[in-house]
Amino acid sequence: MKPLEQRIAGTKPKDVFRQIYLHGTVSRQQLNEEGPLTASTLTRTLDELAEGGWIREVGFGESSGGRRPILYEVQPRSGLLLGLDISRTGARLVLCDMQLRPLHTRTWPMDRELTPERLIGRVEACVNEWIGKTCSRDELLGLGVGAVGPLQAAEGIILDPLHFPAPGWGNVPIARLLEERLELPVLMDNGANAAIWGEYLTSEQKYAHLLYVNAGIGLRSASISNGQVIYGAADMEGSVGQMIIQTDGWPPRDPGGNYGSWESYASIYALERRAAAAVRMGRETSLAGRSEQGEVSFGILLEEAAKDDPVARELLQECATYFGIGLANLINILHPEKVVLGGPLVTGHPSFFRIATQVATRKTYHYPQYVPIFGTSKREDEAIAVGAAALLLRKLWS
């Protein structure tokens, strides 16, 4: 088990590898112009990387007369990356090649059974199965974990994952346990940071200032500035949800939370509460017939909205509006070039994204030079797991 940061030897090869990675496909000229290396040093470095199997020549570029430049890209099978997503709804393990294309996926629901010990066991079994099937053991570079917070990411400890059904999830040094069992390097970060990092690395267009928001039961967000994930002193992706958008507004989900928090207005939790209230108030809606003990699940609400139930649609619209307001706040603070939205709430109904981004655009302070672009997470369900795998790359070239 060689430490990741020693897999590629020397700072120059690492830098060049990163450059090639971020470009996708590059000529020597481009590398020369951007980086500090001279032509001869670059040749030596590229040779070294090619010899180590990290990169490959992939054809020739265009040239305005004269010899055509050789193009380089990362060798997709120079290593394999494992990514594990531990969320409130389930766990997901992904095996990716070096270009972050998923080769295999497996998911487990987060139920009463899934203790940390059992999850580790299943991950191990799954990895061993894949080793037999598609790859050898020493191709695996390591495992990245994207977990729900609060965490101590650097130490690989999940501090207190609220609302996990199985016991034993408090203060688990999950990274160390996985490291020991799998005998592979393990890195950890929160899910939102992992997702945004994966999103950044896999996007064609590299927007250096990104904002990612995942809306599900709660709200999670992360951001990138100048191509680097922004870290605070604490690792709590979920605390954006505590942002107040209505001073002394609706009550919080958890006792310690804020009245009028974003989460209490724009999340699956908020929607379900509003739906239950609508049923309780006796509003004329098909939701009433489908409620169980006065509760309406998110799934049913989506179905009824798709069937054009006016109350369901109104609730979704209201939720999207509030979501847009919180989004505008984030944009006004962070000024991203691009905003990536993900999570079941955003993808559940086609109009949600449109309404939310319209509201956000209207409430954002903008002038001609600055207009943020909105988009949805491409990989959606796999975003966190793939991003977690991508954490390893950062270490590889650090």
Added chain:
Amino acid sequence: MKPLEQRIAGTKPKDVFRQIYLHGTVSRQQLNEEGPLTASTLTRTLDELAEGGWIREVGFGESSGGRRPILYEVQPRSGLLLGLDISRTGARLVLCDMQLRPLHTRTWPMDRELTPERLIGRVEACVNEWIGKTCSRDELLGLGVGAVGPLQAAEGIILDPLHFPAPGWGNVPIARLLEERLELPVLMDNGANAAIWGEYLTSEQKYAHLLYVNAGIGLRSASISNGQVIYGAADMEGSVGQMIIQTDGWPPRDPGGNYGSWESYASIYALERRAAAAVRMGRETSLAGRSEQGEVSFGILLEEAAKDDPVARELLQECATYFGIGLANLINILHPEKVVLGGPLVTGHPSFFRIATQVATRKTYHYPQYVPIFGTSKREDEAIAVGAAALLLRKLWS
């Protein structure tokens, strides 16, 4: 006019210079442990820096038996830095030594007279005066500008400084103009970024995750993550003020602004409006007697609050509460280790800081490992100008 980044030759000396700068005073051992340089290379680099006059030996450190290590620090007069703060209320020019201690200051009110051309003239005259008095021309390394946004900082252009009384301030390439006139390198950033950078560099304790909020007529903020100022795609320090803390709440200051924005609840502007409303409503307060055409100025409100006028105090308290709410939102998003508050609103009345931080603490999602520290800007009025001067350092060692 040598480019700043070429003043110190070579990446190693630059790195070491930065390290010494950030430490204040260091031994060779510490530099050795942190940086990648070996003992012999470090000796060579330190010699080079000492020869160039950038650093000096300053005494000996402690040792547990044996020879005591030599301590190094930056030579305060290895250069002089100019900082210019262009704000809505006035302009301020500061001359600092390399340890960012101000040697001279001059201020000009932002009135009808202060066109860009005239400001440049005054700055030039002032610099020439200082050159005669305390320093030689070639000691000056350059001029840093901290201006109100929106800007194009990299290009040194002030796009559209709202509410400047003098004409001619739209789309001014102020950095280029100053560069031509002074024949010195000029760098520019927004005032909040400048202030937080200065605050970071001059603080004893280097908190790597900082948040700075300046509350005056409007609200300006900036933040540092991992020792680096966070930049977005746009340069608009003032747009935090557009953060919504009360959906469809009080009306905005400017037509394009948001209803219920932080700025419309927690700024001098908001306070004055509330005070005027209180007088209009005929509340029993000494503010009524001191109002002019129904308007109450911030200064008078502070005076009456100091005299224990209940309405004035209530208004301040209300304002501080809302300020604390917005602050909590920022903290929940950015998780700073330390929060630095500045501006006339914060320093105007002793209770404002206390109330605001209490509210912010209560509304912040925290767990035992994370409790942000609050403090006020040390240099207060000079913070932006000194920070602007400090921008030059970043270039010097880049």
Added chain:
DNA sequence: TATATTTATTTCAATTTGGAATTAAGATCA
């Protein structure tokens, strides 16, 4: 086909580097 242009590779002297050995300067203890 010759020439110009652009890119890739090789070569070699000059510089830079890392480590070991040496020197220097306290601190401790008898």
Added chain:
DNA sequence: TGATCTTAATTCCAAATTGAAATAAATATA
């Protein structure tokens, strides 16, 4: 006060790295 020990700074040299120039290769153009 002097011997011994500990740690820091300096010096020196072989080995590695580097940058620039020269050469080679491939393509477009006349």
